[in-house]
Amino acid sequence: MMISAWTEVAAILMATTLAAITITPWLAAVFRMGADSDGSGEPETDGWFSRSLGAIQRPLLRAAGVWHIREMTATEYGIAILLFHGAGFGLLLFLLRCQPLLPWNPDRLPSVPWLIALNTAASFVTNTNWQAYGGETTLSPLSQALGLTVQNFLSAASGLCVLAVLVRGFVRRGSPTIGSFWHDLVRVTLGLLLPLAILVGLLLASQGVVQSFDTGVDVPLVEETLTAAGEAPSTRRVVIGPVASQVAIKQLGTNGGGYFNANGSHPFENPTPLTNLLEIVAMLMIPMASCLAFGRWVGDRRQGYALLATMAVLFLPFVVLIVRFETSPNPWLAAAVPSIDQATSSEQDGGSLEGKEVRFGPASSALFAVATTATSCGGVNAMHDSFSPLGGLVTMWMIQLGEVVFGGVGTGLAGLVAYTLVAVFVAGLMVGRSPEYLGKKIESREMKMGMIVLLVPPIVTLVGTAAACVLPAEAAAASNPGPHGFSELLYAFSSAGNNNGSAFGGLSATSAFWTLGLAAAMLTSRLLTMLPLVAIGGLLAAKRTVAESPGTLPTHTPLFVLLVAGAVILVGALSFVPALALGPIAEALQPPAAGGGPR
Amino acid sequence: MPPPEASRPLDLSAMILRQLRPTITLLIALTVITGVLYPVGMTLAAKSLFPLASAGSLLLGSDGTVRGSLLIGQPFTGPRWFHGRPSASGTTPYDPTASGGSNLGPTSAAFTTLVAERAAAVRRDNSTDTATIPVDLVTASASGLDPHISPRAALLQVRRVATARGLADEEVRRLVAARIEPAFLGILGRPRVNVLALNLALESLDSGGAMAELSGEGNRPQP
Numbered sequence: 058m059m060i061s062a063w064t065e066v067a068a069i070l071m072a073t074t075l076a077a078i079t080i081t082p083w084l085a086a087v088f089r090m091g092a093d094s095d096g097s098g099e100p101e102t103d104g105w106f107s108r109s110l111g112a113i114q115r116p117l118l119r120a121a122g123v124w125h126i127r128e129m130t131a132t133e134y135g136i137a138i139l140l141f142h143g144a145g146f147g148l149l150l151f152l153l154r155c156q157p158l159l160p161w162n163p164d165r166l167p168s169v170p171w172l173i174a175l176n177t178a179a180s181f182v183t184n185t186n187w188q189a190y191g192g193e194t195t196l197s198p199l200s201q202a203l204g205l206t207v208q209n210f211l212s213a214a215s216g217l218c219v220l221a222v223l224v225r226g227f228v229r230r231g232s233p234t235i236g237s238f239w240h241d242l243v244r245v246t247l248g249l250l251l252p253l254a255i256l257v258g259l260l261l262a263s264q265g266v267v268q269s270f271d272t273g274v275d276v277p278l279v280e281e282t283l284t285a286a287g288e289a290p291s292t293r294r295v296v297i298g299p300v301a302s303q304v305a306i307k308q309l310g311t312n313g314g315g316y317f318n319a320n321g322s323h324p325f326e327n328p329t330p331l332t333n334l335l336e337i338v339a340m341l342m343i344p345m346a347s348c349l350a351f352g353r354w355v356g357d358r359r360q361g362y363a364l365l366a367t368m369a370v371l372f373l374p375f376v377v378l379i380v381r382f383e384t385s386p387n388p389w390l391a392a393a394v395p396s397i398d399q400a401t402s403s404e405q406d407g408g409s410l411e412g413k414e415v416r417f418g419p420a421s422s423a424l425f426a427v428a429t430t431a432t433s434c435g436g437v438n439a440m441h442d443s444f445s446p447l448g449g450l451v452t453m454w455m456i457q458l459g460e461v462v463f464g465g466v467g468t469g470l471a472g473l474v475a476y477t478l479v480a481v482f483v484a485g486l487m488v489g490r491s492p493e494y495l496g497k498k499i500e501s502r503e504m505k506m507g508m509i510v511l512l513v514p515p516i517v518t519l520v521g522t523a524a525a526c527v528l529p530a531e532a533a534a535a536s537n538p539g540p541h542g543f544s545e546l547l548y549a550f551s552s553a554g555n556n557n558g559s560a561f562g563g564l565s566a567t568s569a570f571w572t573l574g575l576a577a578a579m580l581t582s583r584l585l586t587m588l589p590l591v592a593i594g595g596l597l598a599a600k601r602t603v604a605e606s607p608g609t610l611p612t613h614t615p616l617f618v619l620l621v622a623g624a625v626i627l628v629g630a631l632s633f634v635p636a637l638a639l640g641p642i643a644e645a646l647q648p649p650a651a652g653g654g655p656r
Numbered sequence: 657m658p659p660p661e662a663s664r665p666l667d668l669s670a671m672i673l674r675q676l677r678p679t680i681t682l683l684i685a686l687t688v689i690t691g692v693l694y695p696v697g698m699t700l701a702a703k704s705l706f707p708l709a710s711a712g713s714l715l716l717g718s719d720g721t722v723r724g725s726l727l728i729g730q731p732f733t734g735p736r737w738f739h740g741r742p743s744a745s746g747t748t749p750y751d752p753t754a755s756g757g758s759n760l761g762p763t764s765a766a767f768t769t770l771v772a773e774r775a776a777a778v779r780r781d782n783s784t785d786t787a788t789i790p791v792d793l794v795t796a797s798a799s800g801l802d803p804h805i806s807p808r809a810a811l812l813q814v815r816r817v818a819t820a821r822g823l824a825d826e827e828v829r830r831l832v833a834a835r836i837e838p839a840f841l842g843i844l845g846r847p848r849v850n851v852l853a854l855n856l857a858l859e860s861l862d863s864g865g866a867m868a869e870l871s872g873e874g875n876r877p878q879p
Contacts, residue, residue, distance in 0.1 A: 061839070068843050121681040136671050140679045148683060193753055207691040211683075239678045246686055251694065258698050259705065265727055268702035268710040273753075276724050279855060280732050295725050295752045297712045302698040306690075319745075319755035322798030324727035325712070330845025390791075393768035394775050398788035398808075405806035406846050411767065411795040412757040415741070415804040418846035422798075440757035440798045443767075541761035563759035644763055 062384055062401070062420035066376065069424060073338045077345035080253070084343070085350040087248045088221040088241060090228045106248075114243045121239060128234035131595025134222060135588050137238035138215060142182050142584070145211055149178040152204040153196075162197035163272045169195060172572040179576035181205055183583035184212035184465055186307070186314030186435055186558035189572055193296040193317050198272060205314055206303045210254075213310025214246045216467030219587050219594075220347060221245075223471045224354045226597030227495040235594050249343075250309060257339050258305035264335075265328035268301040300325055308339035311465045313435030313558040321425070321438040322414055333417055333438060337425055340434040344368075344463035347470040355495050359613035364473060366615075370622045371462040375451050376427050382448035383423035384408040392649035409448065412440030423448060430455035433465035435558025442537070442545065442561040449561070450641035453548050456557045458629040459514050465556060471590045473621070475510040476628075477612070478503060478593075480621045484610055494612060496602040503596055506589035513585040514555045515632040517578045521550035522636065524574070531570045536563035540647075544640035553578040715856065724852050728752055729803040732855060735781065735820040738805075738813050738832075740851040741792055742774055745800025757798040771795065782816045804848035807836045817858065831857055 086106050118124040129137065153169040156162055169177065169190065176189040181204070190196055196205070218241040225235045262268045273296045281291055300316045304326050307313055317323040327333055345365060352361020386399035387409050401407035401419075408419035417425070422439035429436055430452040441452050455462060461472040478492075478499050485492030485499075492499040525531045525546045535542035545561040552559055553575040560566075566575060611617065702710035713726040724730055729740045731750045746754025760767035774794040778784070793809040810832045818828040835854050839845050 061843070065839075065843050065845075117682065117685050118678075120685065121678040123678045133671055133675070136668075137675045137679070140672065140675050141683065144679050144683045148687065191754065191756075193755070202695040203687060203691040206695060207687045210690040211686060239682060242682065243686070246690065251690065254694070255698065259701060262698070262702035262710045263706045265709045265713045267712050268699050269712070270699055271711075274712060274714065274722060274725075276722050276730075278730055279723055279852065279859070280730070280734055280737055293728075293730065293750065293752055295712060295728055299695040299699055301702060301710065302695040317755050317799075319757065319799040319801070322757070323755050324725075324729075324799060324801055324803060328713070328727045330840045334844055387762050389763045390768055390771060394772045394794075396775055396779070396788055397771065397791050397794060399791045402808070403847065404811070405790040405808040406792060408791075409762060410791045411760060411762070411771075412798045413795075414797050414799060414802050415792050415806060415848050416802075416845050421845070438798065440759055442759040443757065443762060445762050449762075536759060537761035537764050537766075539763075541764060544761075561759070562757065563761070644761070647763055 062380060062418070065421055066380055066424050069334050069337050069421065070376075072334060073341045073345065076338045076342040077349065080342060081346045081349040081353070084249060084346045085353040087244055088224075088354075089236070089244075090221070090225055090354050110244055110248045113247055114240065117243055118239060123237065123239045127237050127240065129237050130233060131222070131235055131591050131598075134235055134238050134595070135591050138218070138587060138591065139584070141211070141215065141238070141242070145208055146178050146182045149181060149204045149208060150174055152200050153177060156197050156200055159197070159199055161199035164197070166195065166197050169200075172567070172569055176572040176576045179579050180558065181208035181312070181314060182212060183556050183579045184216060184310070184312055184433065184468070185553060185556040185579045185583070186312045187553055187560065187575060187579065188314055188318070188320065188558070189566065189575075191318040198270075198298050201303060201316060202299055206306060209303065209306040209310050209312040209314070210246055210250050211242075213306070213312060213466045214242050214250060215587070216465050216471075217245045217249075217347075218242055218467065219590050220467035220471045222591050222594035223474055224351060224594075226594035227355050227497055229598040230602050231600070232598045235591075235598050250306065253309050254302070254305040257309060257335065258301045260335055261304055261332055262301040264332045265325070266301040266304055266332060267297040267325045268299055269297045270299070272296065272298055297325065304336070305339065307436055308336045308434065309343060309466075311340055311344065311432045311434040311469075313429065313433075313437075315436060321436045322440070324414075327438055330416055330421065333421055333425065336436070336438070337421075337428050340432050340436070341428055341463060343466045344432055344469050347467065351470060357495070357613070360495065363613040363618050364470065364477070366618045367473065367621045367625075368462050370618060371458065371625060372427070372431055375431070375455060376424060379423040379427045379448050379451040380420050382409075382445045382451070383419040385445070387445060388649040389647075409443070409445050412443030414438065426452050427455060428463075429559055430557060432463040433460040433469065433555065433557045435552065437559050440562055441548070441559060442563045446541070446641045446645035449544060449548075450637060450645070452559070453544070453551055453641065454629065454633065454637065456548075456551045456555050456559075457515070457518065457633045458625055459511065460555045460557060461625060468556075468586065468590075472510060472586065473625075475507040475590065475593070476624050477621050478507045479511065480617070480624045481610065481612065483624070484620060490608050490610060493603055493609060496605065497597045497600050498603055503593050506593045506596070509589040510586045511628060514582050515628070517582050518547075518550045518554035519632065519636065521554060521574055521578050522547045525550065525570070528570065531568060534565050534568065534571060536565065540640050540643035544644065547636055547640050549575065550578060554582050556583050715852070717856075718860070723856060726850065726853060727803055728801050728852075730852050732851065735816055737855050738810060738817060738851050738858070739781075739793075740805055741802050742794065742796045743800040743802075744796040750801055752801060755799045755801055757800060758796045778812075782813055784812060787812065803850050803852055805851055807832070807847055807849055810849040810851075810854065821858070823861070827861075828858070831861065
């Protein structure tokens, strides 16, 4: 029966690739890459798509007073990003704190406590979507729609804007400017994310993902209505709401914050195996298409294929491993309770089923898990905390690789390009060639910015985890004993420090240390990767192009793909293997014992 | 920080002030578009295109009352009912206002002990002395609301349910077999049985076959 699991995994990955190829021309047309040479402010690229997008953005940008300002320097672009993040943070905080005073709060939910509100605002503005809130019990439909859904769009759009700036760095020659944040933001939000979200949202709603103005239906329990004659049966409130619209963008924008506490494992967020496929496709397709669009933008499609191949080389082995781990029986459970059948057959699923849904089974739960951690989505359809030790290790390590294997929309590929610059630089040093990538010389200032992008997330992750470990009261937030408890701490800071947002959910991260510490990790990591990337774009755009010479290192060959993948693995391994050894690896090495594991 | 060659003096405060108006205007405009127009439009579209699915896939009884949602499991404990998976939601099992899993680690003693207790209970309830117990019946789902169990987990309970209801084993087994949902296109997802739908079918079998109304999703009950 393992054959059916692999067929399913392969089918989902093929559907994803097809979807990515399909949207590539669309994504490529969203950004204007060339300089605004005539200063007219009108879109100079022709085609109906660009023209109609221009027509939509014109009134918005006129109202904002920036229609005629088409171009910014890197500094201005960075300031615009900072201001926009700040304003979004403020608005979200206001919505959460003033929830009871605002309309569309039919269940009269109280104001979100300060710590949770601060954490949630930081989490959604930074595209992390760590869920400190318990969706259905904390947030009104207004907060969900006006607060969370909006940031799902805007944080994802900001990520793509950063990618656009980086690409302009390669495309432009001797240009002091790198495009306008406001133009990019509006184009990508209204031209790409919104139409895709409408499409995905309607497909999801057709399958049973709820989308309603109502907040719930009271249902008497079937068993009690018939057995407890005379007594009023207890009821359950089935919570519904505007879910499909939020789930669509949470997947597409690699956000991951769910409408419900159980996120994408809740049957109203992900009701069938078909919606599961759709959600996996939705979270992977923009990051994959970005690679292909990159090739189109820089005028050499082979460069895009090479970047996509690099991601695939880093992704596929882990898919195979995690599917293996999760479909295999749990040996600790087998030793403690021998009468449980954990084998997979046509009549039942085997493997690790705690924290997984029957309709998905362990194989596609594992695929979802590796996809959601490889991209910076962080939505889940199964509880990673209950994964096998090594399955949990895969999810954690995908996050710790810095979210460059697919990664967040825009920021993932931009991060991989930073790794590419490092690989070019290192290769250049080794053979004595002057390092260049796509015709631009890579010099010390780009490298310094690149190193910030590479090193801030691991530093934030490890410092945060270490702090949690030396504060006994904070380390006690872990619910599981022993190495698994350490994994919960490490996972939390990995997730926040790389803007992923998934969790080993057993951690009760509600203290001031955890809420504020994770919020600080999310903000530091997001801003200190985005801003240096913008800076690299600015530095490169100002340079002249160097002509290709026999000494130029080709950057589309399999050899180069392995070089970049090696750089990613090396940084990830050097940073995290010691920590992983204390957590999931130590846990996996515990001998199974009859009557239970360690205390 | 970002500046390229400092060809002109950096006037940061002027730069910041220049970006204030677009920041505020575009945040408001995009909030209205993606936070109001988008969800409202989607709700109206979903309501008219998929009225049943978008309203929670509710199941109606023959008298028109809501019996539950096809997608949301309910707790069943008595001998006359098929039991679903253990649920770790909120403080009570199958609580749709507090979905969630146990988050117990795979090697934790708390986890293996809990599973051992559940296995003993399944064994006691169903008096299965020889058969092994399918793992889905003794592990909690991720949402705590999982409406499904594996076909084997359902078949394991046939004898108990049939005895408690005074039905023939074969009749109940046929009912289960007819309700096994296959994988989508034979590829996606796993074969499974919806426990609530199965129990509602049982109930109407009991009451003389008045189950025509239960064939699918019902209408929205409340405005």
